Amino acid sequence: MRLNELFLSIQGETSSAGLPTIFVRFTGCNLRCTYCDTTYSYYEGDAITPEDVMERIRSLACKRVCLTGGEPLIQPRAEMQALLDLLATEGYEVSIETDGSIDISKFNLHPRQRFIVDMKVPSSGMSDKMHLPNLQHLVPERDEVKFVVGDRADYEWCTALIDQHGLDPQKGYQLLFSPVFGEIEPVELVNWVLEDRLDARFQLQLHKIVWDKDKRGV
Ligand SMILES: C[S@@+](CC[C@H](N)C(=O)[O-])C[C@H]1O[C@@H](n2cnc3c(N)ncnc32)[C@H](O)[C@@H]1O
Numbered sequence: 001m002r003l004n005e006l007f008l009s010i011q012g013e014t015s016s017a018g019l020p021t022i023f024v025r026f027t028g029c030n031l032r033c034t035y036c037d038t039t040y041s042y043y044e045g046d047a048i049t050p051e052d053v054m055e056r057i058r059s060l061a062c063k064r065v066c067l068t069g070g071e072p073l074i075q076p077r078a079e080m081q082a083l084l085d086l087l088a089t090e091g092y093e094v095s096i097e098t099d100g101s102i103d104i105s106k107f108n109l110h111p112r113q114r115f116i117v118d119m120k121v122p123s124s125g126m127s128d129k130m131h132l133p134n135l136q137h138l139v140p141e142r143d144e145v146k147f148v149v150g151d152r153a154d155y156e157w158c159t160a161l162i163d164q165h166g167l168d169p170q171k172g173y174q175l176l177f178s179p180v181f182g183e184i185e186p187v188e189l190v191n192w193v194l195e196d197r198l199d200a201r202f203q204l205q206l207h208k209i210v211w212d213k214d215k216r217g218v
C-alpha cells in the first residue's frame with residue numbers, strides 16, 4: 001500500500017465530526033472529481049506495510065481512525081483487509097471514506113468499522129462511475145451515505161437516488177449532505193433539505209473553518 005499522509009486532527013465530516021481522529025490518507029484515486037480538495041494525494045506517497053501503518057497509528061495514542069485518500073479501497077485488497085483486521089484486534093473505531101465507485105462488499109468489516117460512501121453528483125463529473133449495487137450492501141445504522149452538492153441539479157439527483165433505492169432514514173439509512181466548498185452557499189442547501197423535510201445530516205467541513213481552507217494535514 002502507498003501512504004500519502006498520516007496525522008491527528010478532529011474529524012471534520014460525517015456523524016463523528018468534532019471527535020479526535022487519526023487520518024490515514026492513501027495515495028492514488030481512480031476518479032477525478034471537479035471539486036477535489038486533495039489532488040496532492042493522487043501521486044505523492046511511499047510504499048508502507050499494514051504493520052508500519054499500525055506503528056504510526058499507535059504512536060499517536062488515539063483510538064479513532066479514518067481511512068481516506070485518494071481512494072482507500074484501490075489499495076491492494078489483501079493489505080487493506082490486513083490493516084482492517086489489525087485495527088479491529090487493537091480496538092480501534094474505524095471509518096472508511098470511499099468514492100462510491102468501488103465494490104464495498106469485497107471487504108470484511110469488523111464491529112466498530114463502517115463505510116462512508118460518497119455518491120458522486122453530476123457536477124463532480126463522476127456520477128456515471130458509481131457502483132450502484134453498493135447501495136444494496138450498505139448496513140443501515142452503521143454506514144453513511146454522503147452527498148457533496150454543488151448546485152440544485154445535484155440536489156435533485158440526490159433526492160431521486162434516495163427515493164429510487166429506498167435509502168429511507170426511517171429504515172436506519174444515515175444520509176449526509178454538504179456543499180462543495182465555496183461553490184454554493186451553505187444556506188441554500190440547508191433550505192432545500194428543510195423544505196423537503198429530508199431527515200439528513202447537513203454538514204460543513206469543520207477543518208476548513210478551524211484552519212485555513214488549503215492547509216494540509218488537518
Ligand atoms: C478527498 S475525498 C477522499 C475519499 C474518497 N476518495 C471520496 O471521495 O469519498 C474525502 C471527502 O472529501 C470530499 N471533498 C473533496 N473535495 C471537496 C470540496 N471541495 N468540498 C467539499 N467536500 C469535498 C469528498 O467528496 C469526500 O467525501
Ligand SMILES: Nc1nc2[nH]cc(C(=O)O)c2c(=O)[nH]1
Pocket residue numbers: 009010011012013023038066068069097207218
Ligand atoms: N479534519 C479532517 N476531517 C476529514 N474527514 C474526512 C477527510 C478526508 O479528506 O477524507 C478529512 C480531512 O481531510 N480532514
Ligand code: SF4
Pocket residue numbers: 029030031032033036037038039069070071099
Ligand atoms: S474520489 Fe475523492 S479523492 Fe478522488 S477525486 Fe473525488 S474527491 Fe478527490
Ligand SMILES: [Mg+2]
Pocket residue numbers: 037038
Ligand atoms: Mg479532506
